[in-house]
Amino acid sequence: MPNEKSTKSAEIIEGAFAVLLREGLATLSYDRIASGANVSRQLVRYYFPEPDDLMLALADRLAETYREALTNGLAGISGPDRLKVFFDFYFDLLEGQAKPRDDQAYDALFSLAAGSAPIRDNLRGQYSLLGLTLTHEIRSCYPDIPMASCAEISYLFVTIMYGHWKMVATLGLSEDHKHIARRSIDRIIASYRALPEPSNDQSAWKT
Incomplete structure (x- = not known):
């Protein structure tokens, strides 16, 4: 209690x-x-x-909300469907498990991160953990894609996903563009599978 x-x-x-x-x-x-x-x-x-203490606690609260929601969405799911759940969830396309409505809060945290190393480290840690987790999910689903390339795909996913929601929250673009962004992820994966040469860059999620 x-x-x-x-x-x-x-x-x-x-x-x-x-x-x-x-x-x-x-x-x-x-x-x-x-x-x-x-x-x-x-x-x-x-x-x-200290104001940073409160913003760090808020960042942790947001991260925990995502972990809980995604854990619930993935419960009992295995194989390729797990990856689809990952992608659909973050673009708010997962039926019965809505993406948290927190884009303005993340917008604010990213603004504050420009002048606060602790907030910047916290957010980088959140997105890096998501990227590393997704890298292994992609590799598990598509063992024909080299691990370094899986890391690249996860990096592209995070940047596209984040960019989409910032365009919606900050600039007022239509949320329906999530369908465009989501389709682009499938096309990126298809392109990596068509040309499975391993990447020479091993640092997609290194700082």
């Missing part, structure tokens, strides 16, 4: 998340977060004395 401290911390994190989704980064402040969490400003400062 969660204790009072963890409960209050979670409420504050949810308050910050709500403010980011509703108002964006420009208005984010201890006062606005306190209002969103229905707690005092002093309590927010008590649990999160």
